[in-house]
Amino acid sequence: MNLFETIQARQSVRAYQSRGVPADKLEKILSAANQAPSAGNLQGYEIHLTRDNGVKKALTQAAWNQDFLVQAPVVLIFCTHPARSAARYGDRGTELYCLQDAAIAIAYAQLAATALGLATCWVGAFDDKEVARAINLPSGQHPVALLPVGYPAESPLCTPRRSLADLVHYIP
Numbered sequence: 001m002n003l004f005e006t007i008q009a010r011q012s013v014r015a016y017q018s019r020g021v022p023a024d025k026l027e028k029i030l031s032a033a034n035q036a037p038s039a040g041n042l043q044g045y046e047i048h049l050t051r052d053n054g055v056k057k058a059l060t061q062a063a064w065n066q067d068f069l070v071q072a073p074v075v076l077i078f079c080t081h082p083a084r085s086a087a088r089y090g091d092r093g094t095e096l097y098c099l100q101d102a103a104i105a106i107a108y109a110q111l112a113a114t115a116l117g118l119a120t121c122w123v124g125a126f127d128d129k130e131v132a133r134a135i136n137l138p139s140g141q142h143p144v145a146l147l148p149v150g151y152p153a154e155s156p157l158c159t160p161r162r163s164l165a166d167l168v169h170y171i172p
Helices: 003-009 023-034 053-062 082-115 128-134
Strands: 045-050 072-078 141-150
Touching: 023 045, 023 053, 023 072, 023 082, 045 082, 053 072, 053 128, 072 082, 072 128, 082 141, 128 141
Parallel strands: none
Antiparallel strands: 045 072, 072 141
């Protein structure tokens, strides 16, 4: 699949098959996230990975009972690590750059998963403290998104997007 086909094929999937994600595919997804650009190449984020059903159940509760998190064989938890960015960029690194770094890494992971025939769903609706507790998040890190990864058990329809005429604003 080329890049543009991958972008078009990516959908938010909320039902997963029970089969696991092969280690080589998971490694490719994590490597893609690691290749994402970041402010000053500081990579002000961390990726926590779980396959544990107990942890996934706790994440489901933290995410207001989004049950598909338990179905997915793998859940990646992307977190900011503000201190990594603050070392060079101060408050801007703490408040913005680490968040941007995490977000682009998540997007790269999603596209890599799609290219490998896997599915994901960016989950941002959760209680931060409960997620931190569920994964024993080190002090100073903050969760940005939960990313379930697995083989899709559904084929959602493509969601409509705004037209470029509505979205893009040309500045003279």
